[in-house]
Amino acid sequence: MTLPNRFDWEKLQQFCYHVFSNAGVSKENAETVAESLIQADLRGVDSHGVVRTAIYIERIEKNMMDPFADPKVESEDFATVLVNGNNNIGAVVGKKAVEIALEKAKERGAAIVGVKGSNHFGTGAYYALKAIEKDMILLVMSNASQTMPPTGGKRPFIGTNPLAIGVPAGNEAPFLLDMATSVVARGKIIVASQKGEEIPLGWAVDKDGIPTTNAEAALDGAVLPVGGPKGYAISMLIDILAGVLTGAGFGKYVNNMYENWEEPQNVGHIFIAIDINRFIPIELFKERMDRYISEIKAEPKADGIDEILIPGELEFRKTLERKQNGIELPAKVVKELDEIGKRYSVDLSKAVFSVKDGKQYKEVIN
Incomplete structure (x- = not known):
């Protein structure tokens, strides 16, 4: 069965918590790791969210983290x-x-x-x-x-x-x-690679130092x-x-x-x-x-600008939006999480977002 790609943030955090807990991490520490990952996704920083679960788990499994x-x-x-x-x-x-x-x-x-x-x-x-x-x-x-x-x-x-x-x-x-x-967090290039998308010119160079829009070549090269x-x-x-x-x-x-x-x-x-x-x-x-x-x-706004923002403001708004409407994940990440969940007896399908969840949250924040 192919899972949907939109997840309720609280249930996804619980999924991550149980995965790390079942992998041997103490309950308190598993809560910390899960909270850190989900907060990144809520703020729209997908490069540091649950996409990192697989590599964290692999390094724990291979005794590269204690x-x-x-x-x-x-x-x-x-x-x-x-x-x-x-x-x-x-x-x-x-x-x-x-x-x-x-x-x-x-x-x-x-x-x-x-x-x-x-x-x-x-x-x-x-x-x-x-x-x-x-x-x-x-x-x-x-x-x-x-x-x-x-x-x-x-x-x-x-x-x-x-x-x-x-x-x-x-x-x-x-x-x-x-x-x-x-110019950009390397994690965003990893996400682009997972989605099969190109990256903007100016983000990175390939292994020969030549500017590239190919995410895979950028990962083999260097960000700027x-x-x-x-x-x-x-x-x-x-x-x-x-x-x-x-x-x-x-x-x-x-x-x-x-x-x-x-x-x-x-x-x-x-x-x-x-x-x-x-x-x-x-x-x-x-x-x-x-x-x-x-x-x-x-302050007076430049042509075509509706609003002047301060650092972090977009992310705060993104957090409210994703709490209400769910966190959307790339298909590759969903597949990875599902496989990890099965290894550690945690059901990812229970974290799938429903419209009902969004309505409940909307009532709370209003």
Whole structure:
């Protein structure tokens, strides 16, 4: 039986939870991984959503990630902490680190938490939202395996090292930047490849350094830095902070989770948390943020533009839309999930979206 490709977000999250739980991940950690994946899909960042389930499960099955290990604080000072993820799942390590960062920032006013020994940790927005919920500012950085050449080069050397920043607001949507330092996240090229679609010119080059619109050729080649030399410089800085500084891998020493089946990834992250109340009362800050955002959105619009948006606003709207109307997945991803579900005795068909589910959610949000 061919399954539909639209799924209820809560039921799909439960499906992922049960898959990881049945694969040996603790219940608490399985909840974290499932939440991280579904939140990415809800926000429209499909490249970091349930499409990653298969590779996470495969690395667990082949003992390339250790879901039984506990991330440990390796060193701690007044406002700094170094966490060793001990090769647990990236989302689990990242959640532990951000909790430490927010707690310490509340005590000290600001905190920097570095992480080594981690894995792919999903979207930076997942962690930035946790800070926004606590009325705090958070900067999130992570390095990644080689997918991008240095400016002037043609061979991948650095990752599409992401940067995310979350800032709370009052009545306006919060500021939530979540970006790769490449023109596009490599995961979007993976999704295009799965769908058999071409990619825009300017996203990537093939293995010979020639610009390409072929997703498969791009995956064999390299994605390009956003803003040319500026994106390259920012990506290099993130690699220095998340990799060189923490003792994690950096450059060619961050292992590719799709290709290296001999060694852990050893990804590094950096979380910088700021307690707003140490600078200005939070309610006053939110009022000032609302004014700032509303004045930006009231600026004269260029021809053909209906609305000026702030970073993260489209994703917040996409979240509401997908909660109401379901998450649509590529046929290849549905097939992968169905096969994984059968291996771990979890029925994907129970997560299929129905119109009734959408109506129920619509009544709640209204």
